[in-house]
Amino acid sequence: MGKATEGDIKEKGFSKLDQETETNTEDTNGVSNTNKNRNTTTSDRRGKNSRRRQKKMVTLSASSVVHPVQRLFNACKHVFATAGTGFVPSPDKIEQLSALLDEIQPADVGLTSKMPFFSPQVTRRAPTITYLHIHECEKFSIGIFCLPPSGVLPLHNHPGMTVFSKLLLGTMHIKSYDWLVDPSQSPQHPNVRLAKVKVDADLTAPCKTSILYPADGGNMHCFTAVTACAVLDVLGPPYSDPEGRHCTYYSDYPFTTFSGTLTDDEKVSIPEEEKEKLDWLQERDKPEDLVVVGAVYTGPEIVEN
Numbered sequence: 001m002g003k004a005t006e007g008d009i010k011e012k013g014f015s016k017l018d019q020e021t022e023t024n025t026e027d028t029n030g031v032s033n034t035n036k037n038r039n040t041t042t043s044d045r046r047g048k049n050s051r052r053r054q055k056k057m058v059t060l061s062a063s064s065v066v067h068p069v070q071r072l073f074n075a076c077k078h079v080f081a082t083a084g085t086g087f088v089p090s091p092d093k094i095e096q097l098s099a100l101l102d103e104i105q106p107a108d109v110g111l112t113s114k115m116p117f118f119s120p121q122v123t124r125r126a127p128t129i130t131y132l133h134i135h136e137c138e139k140f141s142i143g144i145f146c147l148p149p150s151g152v153l154p155l156h157n158h159p160g161m162t163v164f165s166k167l168l169l170g171t172m173h174i175k176s177y178d179w180l181v182d183p184s185q186s187p188q189h190p191n192v193r194l195a196k197v198k199v200d201a202d203l204t205a206p207c208k209t210s211i212l213y214p215a216d217g218g219n220m221h222c223f224t225a226v227t228a229c230a231v232l233d234v235l236g237p238p239y240s241d242p243e244g245r246h247c248t249y250y251s252d253y254p255f256t257t258f259s260g261t262l263t264d265d266e267k268v269s270i271p272e273e274e275k276e277k278l279d280w281l282q283e284r285d286k287p288e289d290l291v292v293v294g295a296v297y298t299g300p301e302i303v304e305n
Contacts (some may be wrong), residue, residue, distance in 0.1 A: 060137035085160035110299030141238035147225035168231025176218025
């Protein structure tokens, strides 16, 4: 055999280098793949932990959301904490409650216009009205009156009470009165008393909350359903016979009905333009055809802390 040539040595050398390089590359790739797997495992673990944290935050966030009726209840506890006959909340508290009520929608209290007590009723009697009791205590009450078309809550008073009324759905005609308290403009007549019309108009939801007070704001009112409608009422304090807050019903008559029967001593000078805003109110028994039935409130439950 002859001597190995330089070419053979170079060839052999390059072959060895190629083998070493290939081996090193495989080792490097092995380390790289191991690191990649480790990084992927760490990334997956971090991703799962992140998703768990996000899910937990969403759960905590959902559990911390206070529904509108609960917020209303919490505010009422604060606003009416010292309520008694003749109580009127401060202006800032009135604004607080009004703002909360303004935001409440039918869905917030579990109402839809398709509920059976909103359906037209074929009857000779006045349509039945449904009351949904939400809460009542010595200081305040919260409830919803549901009226089918043509349903009527007859003219009645709210002695010594402040009342917030929010029309949730439908169109309702409201007529309300305050007593004429000026002695110089308040003629005396047996069994009847003059009152001044405060509101005589249709209201359609959504609209602002109405407020009446012990001595003004339309303390005596009548609701007539033009369409099926629902009214959310907050009374502070609520009716109480032992405490003198008895619900009294009235019949109303135009001013001219009794003005002709007044004696000279009973007559007073009332401008003609004012007479159109005055009616006589006469106490009456609870109307026989007034039927109010209770139903289960299906909205969010209130938590009494």
